[in-house]
Amino acid sequence: TGKEKWPKGEEEVWKAGMRGVDKDVSDITKSFVNHAQTSLARQAYNLDDFGAYEAAALAARDDLLVNWNETQLNYTRKNPKRAYYLSLEFLMGRTLDNALLNLGLKGEFEEGVKKLGFNMEDLLEKERDAALGNGGLGRLAACYLDSSASQEIPVWGYGLRYQYGIFQQLISPEGNQLEAPDPWLEHQNPWELPRLDVTYEVRFYGHAERSSDGSGRANWSGGQEVMAVAYDVMIPGYNTKTTNNLRLWQSKPKRGFDLNSFNAGNYEAAVESSNSAAAITSVLYPNDHTSTDLANEATVGKELRLKQQYFWTAASLADILRRFKNTGKPITDFPDYAAIQLNDTHPTLAIPELMRILIDEEELSWNQAWQIVTNTFFYTNHTVLPEALEKWAVPLVEHVLPRHLQIIYDINMYFLQAVEKKFPGDRDRLARMSLIEEGYPKQVRMAHLACIGSRKVNGVAELHSELVRTTILKDFVEFEGVSKFGNVTNGVTPRRWLDQCNHELSDLITKTLKIEKKVWLKDLAKLEGLLAFTEDKNFREQWAAIKQRNKERLARHVQTTLGLTVRTDAMFDVQIKRLHEYKRQTLNILGVIHRYLTLKSMTPAERSKCNRKVVFFAGKAAPAYYIAKLTIRLIVNVARVINADADTKDFLQLYFLPDYSVSLAEVLIPASDISQHISTAGTEASGTSNMKFCLNGGLLLGTVDGANIEIAEEVGENNVFFFGHLTPAVEDLRYQHAYHPVPIEQKCPALAKVLNEVSAGMFGDGGVYEPLLNTIRQGDYYLLTDDFDSYIAALAMVDDAYLDRDEWIKKSIRTTAKMGKFSSDRAILEYAESYWNLEQTPVS
Ligand code: GPK
DSSP states (O other): OOOOOOOOOOOOHHHHHHHOOOOOOHHHHHHHHHIIIISOEEEEEEEOHHHHHHHHHHHHHHHHHHHHHHHHHHHHOOOOEEEEESSEEEEOOOHHHHHHHHTTTTHHHHHHHHHHOOHHHHHHHSSSSSEESSHHHHHHHHHHHHHHHTTTEEEEEEEEOBBSSSSSEEEEETTTTEEEOOTTTTOOOOOOOEEEEEEEEEEEESEEEOOTTTSSOEEOOOOOEEEEEEEEEEOTTTSOOOOEEEEEEEEEESSSSSSHHHHTTTTHHHHHHHHHHTTTTOOOOOOOOOOOTTTTOOOOHHHHHHHHHHHHHHHHHHHHHHHHHHTTTTTTGHHEEEEEESSTTTTHHHHHHHHHEEEEEIIIHHHHHHHHHHHHEEEEEOOOOOGGSSSEEEHHHHHHHHHHHHHHHHHHHHHHHHHHHSSSTTTHHHHHOOEEOSSSSEEHHHHHHHHHTTTEEESSHHHHHHIIIIIHHHHHHHHHHHEEEEEOOOOOOHIIIITTHHHHHHHHHHHHTTOHHHHHTTGGGGGGGGGGEEEEEEEEHHHHHHHHHHHHHHHHHHHHHHHHOOOSSSSEEEEEEEOOGGGHHHHHHHHHHHHHHHHHHHHHHHHSSSSSSSEEEEOOOOOHHHHHHHHHHHHHHHHHHHHTTTTTTTTTEEEEOOOOOHHHHHHHGGGOOOEEEOOOOTOOSSOOOHHHHHHHHHHEEEEEEEHHHHHHHOOGGGGEESSSOHHHHHHHHHHHHHOOOOOOHHOOHHHHHHHHHHTTTTTTGGGGGGGHHHHHHHTTTTHHHHHHHHHEEEEEEEHHHHHHHHHHHHHHHHHHHHHHGBBBBHHHHHHIIIOOOOOOOOOO
């Protein structure tokens, strides 16, 4: 209110010491030099680019902190309902450029560091990515944080502070993926704030004793106790003071070391338990789309993952509850003040954990507790692939979390009683819906638990949400009613994925629309105004020139990092994503070989009429995913042969760029003419890079899958290149493969020829690739033999279209113009309104 009493000491003395957000260049240079001198102990004489990056980051961080403090104080005072986004992954990438953009200080910082003898672009390059995620799921979480802050919505993220992010990918001379650790915290991290005073104890193992008083309560004791320590990461909104928080937990031993063992001279035993506590947050699991089963890890590996999940959910819930209790409201009001979003099933243990707290500690009845739980949680599903649905072995859960297993069994009992009541005598249905899957061992089905413990469930694109309703959660729709099962189509933040990565295009858009950047970047539908300029020749030329410069920037990047020369007078064709059979990088590389063979068979005169093309791949494979790694090896070796072939190298070049990351994507995406999103229909839940490419004027070659469909709805089918079978056909085709297989030579001769060349050793020892080729020859679960011919036809249409460059540029402009729907601002507002029931809460 401004009329409040000053809480402590002399108001004027406090205020005189308070820092505001830097405003002009001289504030910034002062802060920079001050940090170089005092925080970093450096001077003009010995400050290198990395040091200068650190000094700039510390100056920016001070500005963020001012806003962050105000935001948190504002929330505490207004006490709005908040949402908590629980995600085991936050794939943030770099922060400095984004922080400066959102603070509105980019120009000032650029000028300031220039005065001090540095070039901002070089400094930005010195920052290491925060890569605490595997792929789309983790990057989506990062986009949603950006949009929540930008739209002034009270959302906090909760995750883990891994010591090691996603592994660094190296490529061996044979073309194999090698993994190296990513020690991203080696240098101090200016973007986090250690909160060593914010800690919680988390228990593992021990015994759970049910009380005999019929209350349903239990006493869980003994076992291992580990401390969770908070590290806060500031999340600035664009052009607003709102700066939200991402709280990451680090594990540490409850006691330094075991004094008894230490005193007895057994130093190893003394530190053993402290090591096992620290191990919990030491590394991000590098598997994507894999329940821990499939990775075939040792039990200890699986146990560590389960411990990560519980450690993080328990600390986060304790923190959320403490904040709520500080308001003095009765516990039954909890769902009016907190919505908890479960990003996939990874945080599902939060459901039995909240039950445990409410029953055992708050002493509520089962029904009261369940009422609160089912009004608090929301669950987003990100895949319908059966191998990706998380299941935990009952004996493992019993060992690590004995009380939670009791609660899960109780939930299951009440749940199945209700199902039986609605569908009497339907034993099959009970078995299908049970939280427990029979078998050796029995397993807990986490998606079922997440579903019944949540207020609402959603998929991430229209088609995917429909598949959730009609396949994996069909029984639950029949039991609970369809209104619980919705859709929120994914989105991406236009700040990072247009303005930051492609500032020339962003400037051209601002100039052309005559709308301030700060307006259209938060109201992306405004891009539609570009449609009026497709017929403006001058505008088209500028549009094309920017794409060309982005290609040259990418070529320079490849030259400096890999020493390879990429030609820029060619179409750039890009597929960048995690390596997975369902994403069908194999289809792409076999298509490249087909093109190569075709070019080889031509006369020079025929060849000269062909479209020149450079094909880029990038992406990591899970370390234990043998077939995916073999695909990388094939790509690398095909590249070696093709790029060295004098007959064809002017027309076809191929690159596998190692160590794909957010930062690499920021260089690749703006340079792309066409990008590939070619999953078997019905397998890619949404995809988000498809949106990023289109936002940057790249056209899309894809299957009728995930968000590709909604992109085509927006931009018009004549502006995308679709191919392949549709989702409803997939089941049938797979049945044919299994029961009436047709030899590949008969079914798809073009593909058979390509496979034979690989086998025969055109790209090195063919025997190496047999296991990969056999996935196609036998079974062909991802339907390459069904889609190959139409894929090749679609590639030919892309070539034809590109030859009419003027028309291509029009398509490119139309595509960008119609991408408004895919801003993550739209998505996060849908969650806020239709799921969490939150209101925008600006800092006043
Ligand atoms: C889905 F199940 C998973 C997973 O383990 N990891 C992951 O990145 C992705 N996802 C989907 O594959 C994408 O289609 C989707 O766009 C993304 O999650 C975000 O929803």
